[in-house]
Amino acid sequence: MRYYLRLRLHLLLRLLRELGWWRLLLLSTMLLLVLGRALLLAAASQQLVWLVPLGMGALVLSLHRHRADIGFLQLSAPLFRRWLAVEYALLSLPVVLVLLGRSRVLAALLVPIVAAAAAWAPAVNASAARKPARSLFRSVAFEWVSVGRRWWLGAGWLLLLAVAVATRTTATGPALAVVSWLFLLL
Template structure:
C-alpha cells in the first residue's frame, strides 16, 4: 500500500507539473504571489481571533469537498486501486497541512487537529453522481441555469447555504460573522462556476457572444441576489447597519460577476480559469491591506470583460 501511495503522489505531482506548463510560468509569476499573500493574510486573521479560528476547518472542508466531488478520476481509481480512499486522505491531509501549521503557530492545537481530520475525511466522500439522461423537450431554464441545476447539486450548495445561514443568525450580534457568511457563500458560488462547461453547451453563445455573456452574468447575479438576501438582512439589522450591508452585498455581486467572466475569459483551460478566479477572490481579501488593491480589482474587472468577450468571439460563426 505504501508503494502504491508513493506512486500515486508522484503521478499527481507530474500531472500538476504538466498543468503548470500549460498555464505558463509568466502567468503563475503574476498569480501565485497574490494568491499566497491572500491565503496567508486570511489564515493569520482567522487563526489569531478568539473564535473565528474555528472557521478554518470549515473553509478547508468547503474547498476540498468541492474539488473532490468534481474529480473525474475517482471511478478509475476505484477500479484500479482498492485502497485509493486512503491515498486521497493522505493527499488532502498534505494539502491542509499549511493551514494546520499556521493554527499551531497561534497555539490553536485543537483547531489544527480538526482541520487535518476533516481534510482526511474528504477522501471518503462519494463523488457527484451524474444523473441519467432523460428525453424531454429543451427548456430555456435548464439550458441557461446550468449552474443552478447541476452545480448546486454537485457541490452540495444548499447544505452550505443552510449552514452559513445558521452561523450568521447565531452570530448576528458580531458584525463580522454575517459578513464572513456572505464571503463564504460567494466562495460556494465560485465553486459552481469553476469548471468550464462542455463545448456543445457553449454553441448558443457563438452567434452573439456579448449578449450571451450578459445573460450569464445577469443570471449569476440573480442567483446571488436571491440566496444572499438573508445574509444581507442579518448584517443590515445588526450593528453594521444598512450602509455596511449594502457595501458587502455590492462587493459580493462584483466578485460573482468577475468569477463568471473569468470562466469564459480563459475557456477551456480549467486550471487557468480556477487560478484567475482565485486571484479575483485573493484581491478581494487583500482590499483593506493596501490602497493599490481596489484599483487592481477595478482594472481586473474591465480586463475580464474585454478578455471574455474576445475569447468567445474567437469561436464565433455567422
C-alpha cells in the same frame, strides 16, 4: 502510494507546461497572499479560528467532488480513498503549522481530520458536471482575449480609459466609464 504520488507530480508538471510558469506563479502568489491574510486574521481571533477547519474542509470537499480521476482511481486501486485522505491531510499541513504557531492546538488538530474526511464524499455525476449552469452574463464579456478578436473593443476600452482619466476629479466620470465598458462587453 508511490505511483499515485508520481502520477500527481506528472499532472502538476503538465499543468505547469500548459499554463506557463509565470501565470501559475502569478496566480498562486495572489491566491496565497489572500488566503494567508485571511488565515492569519482568523487565527488571531478566539471565535473565528473555528471557521478555519470548516473553510479548509469546504475547500477540500469542493476540490474532491470535482476531481476527474475518481473513476480511474476506483479501477486502479480499491483502497484509493485512504490515499486521498493522506493527500488531503498533507495538503492541510501549512494551515496546521500556522494555527500551531498561534497556539490554536485544538483547531490545528481538527484541520487535517476534516480535510481527510472529504476523501469519502461522493463525486459529482459526470452528466451534472458537464452541463454548465446558466449565467446572466456571457462568458465572452470577461475574456480579455475577446479584445483581440474584436478590435473595436480594444479601441473602446482605450477611449473609456481616457474619459476616466480625464474626469478623475469627480466620481461620476470613472463610474460612467466602467458602466459603459460593461455595456460594451455585454
